[in-house]
Amino acid sequence: MIDIVRGFLNDWYFWTKSLHIIVVLTWMSGIFYLPRIFVYHAERAPAGGETSEIFKVMEMKLYRYIMNPSIILVWVFGLMLVFTPAANVDWTQIWPYAKGAAVIGMTWFHMWLGARRKEFLADVNTRGGKTYRMMNELPTILMLVIVFAVVLKF
Template sequence: MIDFLAAMYPWTKSLHLLSIVAWMAGLFYLPRLFVYHAEASTPGDSRDEIFQVMERRLLRAIMNPAMIATWVFGLMLVMTPGIVDWSSIWPWTKAAAVLFLTWFHHWLGLRRKEFITGQSTISGRTFRIMNEVPTLALIVIVFSVILKF
């Protein structure tokens, strides 16, 4: 298995990066959809229905598969010999940021359910602020991996 992972390293890394890009795109876009949903519709109106379709498709067809693929390929990279130096700080800061993004992903899923039931109480302004969260985590991840501090 270890020989297989080492031989597949360039492919695994490429697939991991592609998965990250798709996941991050969704993490940037879904909170923005929530801003518009919160500010431009009321429960049950035609815009509410359109936003719900857009949010559902983004979450289920893009974000969920991309998050799972990011995790699978990331764990494959972690198991590849010589890739991660666990005595350094960087894998731990990256792992913390990825866990945080995973929590944020699920938080967004819960907010979508609130829109479905008409029980969303979060303002567009709050969603605007939350829209910056993935950027901060991405900065931590990129600097951790590239600088390996």
Template sequence: MRMADHFEETTMGTFLADYYLWTKSLHVISVLAWMAGLFYLPRLFVYHAEVVKAGTETDALFQTMERRLLRAIMNPAMIATWIFGLLLVFTPGIVDWSMLWPWTKAACVLAMTGFHMWLAARRRDFAAGANRHKGRTYRMMNELPTLLMLVIVFSAVAKWNYWGF
């Protein structure tokens, strides 16, 4: 008996299958919240780097907005995205790991998580008054989540099995 067959017969496998649509819905909601933060925080950094002088009231305001966005929205949304995503992965019959698309999606989600961590490090730099990047860097980096999102969506929805579509 394959391990996957055994998992499908377990209570957990049955539970995940029964609640698949709920899990998928919560995953999509979490992703939307996470993506909103991944789009917005770099934009805050652009203005923070280009316009705001360190040590001013505006600097403190930007630091507060950046911290709250990261801690209250982005971090919980990323964690929820991972939790619901992993639950979907373990739902019997949903992911065929012999295909290319889940590996592509997984690599992009890891890259997105790495970008999230990079943003968190840049927020700490701003908080310490040690930002070393120009607004242009944050503008360019702001495109990364869009590119990753496109690959993730096409991978998960179209279920690519090869690069030629």
């Protein structure tokens, strides 16, 4: 049975890798955009107002319909790659662990954004635009770690 799974993973390696890259791009688009929406929501849309309600719809649709499916597929295709013999991951090097830690950090950030979205939804956000601007730098740092780890294989 294990040989059948390994054969399947090897046969589909390039498809899996391609799909992983596509959903990473989709997820990262949301990861970068949602905090920007939060900046404008916090700074220009008083709780309970019409503009605030428009932002709530935008935030919900981005998070629920784009970011959530993307994060699930990132993890599915990423784990498939981890178990694909053709991927030839060298577990004696640091890079797979650095990438894994950064992906876990990015996943935490995704969940943090979800919690902030619920605060906006309940009209109880206490953070200003500056907080969301600063937090928007975190995924950039994590992305750099991931890309350099995978490409340079340090």
